[in-house]
Amino acid sequence: MLLQRHLTELAKHHGLLSALISRELKGRYRGSVLGFLWTFLNPLLLLCVYALVFSVYFRIQMDNYAVFMFCGLLPWVFFSGSLNEGAGAITDGGSLVTKVLFPLQVLPAVKVLAAFVNYLLSLPILFAFLLGWGVALTPKLLAFFPVAAVHILFTYALALLLSTANVFMRDTRHILGNFLTLWFFVTPILYPLSQVPEKWRTLVYLNPAAVFALSYQDLFFWGRWPRWDLLGLLALGSVVLLLAAVVIFEHYKEYFAEKI
Amino acid sequence: MNQPLAIEVAGLVKRFRRELLKSDYTTWKSLLLRPFRRDRAADLLTVLDGIDLAVGPGRTLAVIGENGSGKSTLLKILAGIYKPDAGQVSVQGRMSSLIELGAGFHPEFSGRENVFLNGTILGLSKKEINRRFEQIVEYAGLGQFIEAPVRTYSSGMYVRLGFSVAVNVDPDVLLVDEVLAVGDEAFSHKCEDKLNEFKRAGKTICLVSHDLSAVKKFADEVVWLDGGVVAARGEPARVIDAYRQVVARREDEVGRRAASRGELAAADRWGQGEVEIVAVRLLDGGGQPHVVFASGGPLCIEMDYVVNQPAEAPAFGIGIKNSAGVLCYGCNTHVDQASLGPVPQRGTVRFTAQRLDLVPGTYLLDVAVTSSEGRDYDYLVQVASFAVRGGPDGDVGIYRPPHDWSLRPRGESA
Structure with a gap:
């Protein structure tokens, strides 16, 4: 019931959402010489850095390693970016929180959706690389939609929780930054799952970020369907997490304006 | 008398946690060290204590009081930004608040883009903004600057644009917090004109201001808040006079204390x-x-x-x-x-x-x-x-000679 109201309010303010998302996206590179081109350049340069380090220096033995890594890296950038930005969504909201009235869940939602749009915009580059390296694009790409949907749900729930926590405990953001670094390295993004010793694999599956990374690698790189069983469980977990996040957010949101 | 009220407030109480006011943020560390120290009654500061208001449609209410008397808090509660701890608040009709001008303005965006952004934040649809866009730009008087990034605006231009968007929301109830004090002379006249226009159009206005002469000009009724309670309410001239006297007495006491040292x-x-x-x-x-x-x-x-x-x-x-x-x-x-x-x-x-x-x-x-x-x-x-x-209000200059006025019809000798 509360969840429904929370989401209806969000949907009702779609105009505001899209206005703030475009503010976020356009504002980021406004004033720079290359402007919106940075949206494409950033993932490209990121890829170059990782490709250099792991293909040239570390010499990871794997065909098309750079492209493989890219498949997992882009969604991770979306995920970690959403959480980093989302955690500060309320505290950085300033006068939008303290002086104007609108449903505040819009603010973390904007951060998550803006990061997601960025992710979508970097996909053409990924496709170009896949084709360039001779990795075939298959109809399994259709799995992107359900995977991304669950990914957004999960990310939004976490962003909602973190933005609430950060209002009351400003340390949240700093802890998060370091935690995300750890999380990144325990998630099979820079290395394939096969590099993980057999007995640890179950543990990897318990990591939601790993399930997402593996799913994207499956549908982009390996050309196979993702593990629907794991994804289904994760979807269920995400809904439960979102429910909890909404209950907490709605309970505390009346203090936001006073706390900032 | 049977007309529904535009703003109705009954028994409104608002408390802030003292902890918040000390800007003593809870940190993970303090949470771990003393998890039970929150929510103690002693840590609460009552900012508004049992406020009742009733404003009929088309009336203008002004709230006056010293800094920290709870005026802005009251306005924010009316705007729905703060939740009251007790009591009922109801506002009928579409509401626009001139509490923050230019909320959400992005400095790198042009005035045009910011009009759409700010308008959306204030609850206008894209279509409504499109329809009013010319009017908003003209009223702000920015001319070609509307295409320039807002960061290049003077603070006056910034405020004018924000004000222009806010008043074009076309509210039934308008909440105004001290905006008459910003901007230059021409802008304050514009604000006053706009308020008068709203009054003529039968809108309800709730005004918070330290500008007592403006209050006297606009308000149908004045509420004087003092320490979170209504100290006096009613006819503007009477309430303002009472307020002035108390302020003067307090100033005097403060000054005397300093002098006695x-x-x-x-x-x-x-x-x-x-x-x-x-x-x-x-x-x-x-x-x-x-x-x-x-x-x-x-x-x-x-x-x-x-x-x-x-x-x-x-x-x-x-x-x-x-x-x-x-x-x-x-x-x-x-x-x-x-x-x-x-x-x-x-x-x-x-x-x-x-x-x-x-x-x-x-x-x-x-x-x-x-x-x-x-x-x-x-x-x-x-x-x-x-x-x-003391003396009448509104004479200007430095010197007030003892004087009186008289009139005699033409032809009579003095």
Whole structure:
């Protein structure tokens, strides 16, 4: 019931959402010489850095390693970016929180959706690389939609929780930054799952970020369907997490304006 | 009487946690060290305590009070930004708040883009903004600057654009917080015109302002908040007068306390100190220390001096400046050719003005001792300040001569 109201309010303010998302996206590179081109350049340069380090220096033995890594890296950038930005969504909201009235869940939602749009915009580059390296694009790409949907749900729930926590405990953001670094390295993004010793694999599956990374690698790189069983469980977990996040957010949101 | 009220507030109570006011954020560490220290009743500060309001449609209510009396908190509760701790609040119709002008403006965006952004934040749809866009730009008076990034705007342009968007929301209920105070003269006129237009259109307005003359002009009813409770309400002139009197009395008390400590705090001071001024007092006609004086009433200035080195015929002087730094009156014993007789080692010089015919306002006092040739022994700038109160409201300038008005028909002799 509360969840429904929370989401209806969000949907009702779609105009505001899209206005703030475009503010976020356009504002980021406004004033720079290359402007919106940075949206494409950033993932490209990121890829170059990782490709250099792991293909040239570390010499990871794997065909098309750079492209493989890219498949997992882009969604991770979306995920970690959403959480980093989302955690500060309320505290950085300033006068939008303290002086104007609108449903505040819009603010973390904007951060998550803006990061997601960025992710979508970097996909053409990924496709170009896949084709360039001779990795075939298959109809399994259709799995992107359900995977991304669950990914957004999960990310939004976490962003909602973190933005609430950060209002009351400003340390949240700093802890998060370091935690995300750890999380990144325990998630099979820079290395394939096969590099993980057999007995640890179950543990990897318990990591939601790993399930997402593996799913994207499956549908982009390996050309196979993702593990629907794991994804289904994760979807269920995400809904439960979102429910909890909404209950907490709605309970505390009346203090936001006073706390900032 | 049966018309539904536009704004209705009953038994409104708002408390803030004291912890919040100390800006003592909970950190993970403090949470771990003392997890049960929150929510104690003693940590609560009551900001609004049992407020009742009833504003009929088309009426204008003004809320006045000193800083920290809860005015802005009340407005924010009406706007729905704060939740009340107790009591009911209901506002009928579409509401727009002029609490923050230009909320969500992105400095790198053009004025045009920001109009759409800000309008959306204030609850307008894209279609509505499109329809009003020309009107908004014209009203803001930005001309071609509307295509320039907002960061290049002057603060006046910024405020005008924000105001223009906010008033074009076309609200039924308008909440206004101190916006009349920003911007230049032309802008305040524009604001006043807009408020008048809203009034004529039958909108309900709730106004928070320190500009009492504006309040008197616009409000149908005034509520005076003092320490979170309604101290008085009703007809504007009466409530404002009552408010002014209390403020004057408090100013006086504060000033007297400072004066009784006997400190000489001058903004600037020079001279060799052959003759030194050691204390300055402002007194009323009865010799009582005061810092608030009635316009047209008496004023005494006393200064205690010490002669440190033999000085020949020292002249004592005073200068009164208004808050704009304009010298309203200055003179000394030498200019006045006042014969004080011999000047002993220690003593007190008293300047008495039988009538202080100044317009109400805040004034600053300079005092000095100089030699007969005009060399400064001791010169103290802004050694004291005092307020002049009373009389009718709204006369301007510095000097208020005792006066009256009359009229005679043509042909009659005076």
